[in-house]
Amino acid sequence: MRRYKLNKEEINEVLKILGSLYPDAKSELDYSNPFELLIATILSAQCTDVRVNQVTKSLFPKYSDPYKMEELNVKELGEIIHSCGFYHTKASNILKTCKILIEEHKGKVPSNREELVKLPGVGRKTANVVISNVFDQDAIAVDTHVFRVTNRLGIVKADNVEDTEQELMKKIPKPMWSEAHHWFILHGRRVCKARKPLCDMCEVNHLCIMYRKSGLQKI
Numbered sequence: 405m406r407r408y409k410l411n412k413e414e415i416n417e418v419l420k421i422l423g424s425l426y427p428d429a430k431s432e433l434d435y436s437n438p439f440e441l442l443i444a445t446i447l448s449a450q451c452t453d454v455r456v457n458q459v460t461k462s463l464f465p466k467y468s469d470p471y472k473m474e475e476l477n478v479k480e481l482g483e484i485i486h487s488c489g490f491y492h493t494k495a496s497n498i499l500k501t502c503k504i505l506i507e508e509h510k511g512k513v514p515s516n517r518e519e520l521v522k523l524p525g526v527g528r529k530t531a532n533v534v535i536s537n538v539f540d541q542d543a544i545a546v547d548t549h550v551f552r553v554t555n556r557l558g559i560v561k562a563d564n565v566e567d568t569e570q571e572l573m574k575k576i577p578k579p580m581w582s583e584a585h586h587w588f589i590l591h592g593r594r595v596c597k598a599r600k601p602l603c604d605m606c607e608v609n610h611l612c613i614m615y616r617k618s619g620l621q622k623i
């Protein structure tokens with residue numbers, strides 16, 4: 405009989421290996437305060453971190469808080485962030501977010517998820533990125549890499565990012581949530597790539613359900 409999910413010991417082994425492979429894993433977005441991380445994360449939707457960093461390199465020195473950013477109009481901001489894609493929607497959401505931060509939060513980024521997800525352009529994933537990276541709260545931000553890697557490995561078996569997050573929170577010890585999220589992202593970018601995963605050189609292939617199901621190693 406075949407199993408389709410990893411057991412607790414196997415999950416712990418995966419986490420141990422990934423932790424040793426990516427000991428310094430952290431966000432690859434450049435930022436120097438919570439506001440910059442929030443804006444960079446909004447910009448990163450459907451865009452690479454490398455591209456976002458190129459854009460924010462010129463954006464943040466001039467507009468590093470909501471008061472300064474709000475001086476721009478949608479057209480002006482859209483021109484600056486153009487290369488990130490969906491620039492009109494992102495510019496509009498960012499400026500609406502700045503207005504709310506100024507009017508309701510004294511220009512600060514709220515530190516709780518409930519308030520963050522009320523901001524335009526901010527979903528649960530973005531909120532989790534912010535609270536885990538700058539407010540030291542335990543959270544697992546499930547993006548396309550985390551979704552793909554954890555489902556392929558067999559840590560979870562879920563159809564969408566919401567269910568993946570819920571399953572991961574049950575399977576992974578809470579103090580590891582933030583770190584593990586970075587490990588899965590890096591593993592997804594470097595090894596467990598979307599189109600052509602590099603399974604033969606993957607350090608956790610002996611545990612991976614997808615790899616084992618492929619027939620290379622029976623389970």
Ligand code: SF4
Nearest residue numbers: 596601603606609612
């Ligand atoms: S063995 Fe392949 S599918 Fe499994 S985690 Fe590694 S790269 Fe991804």
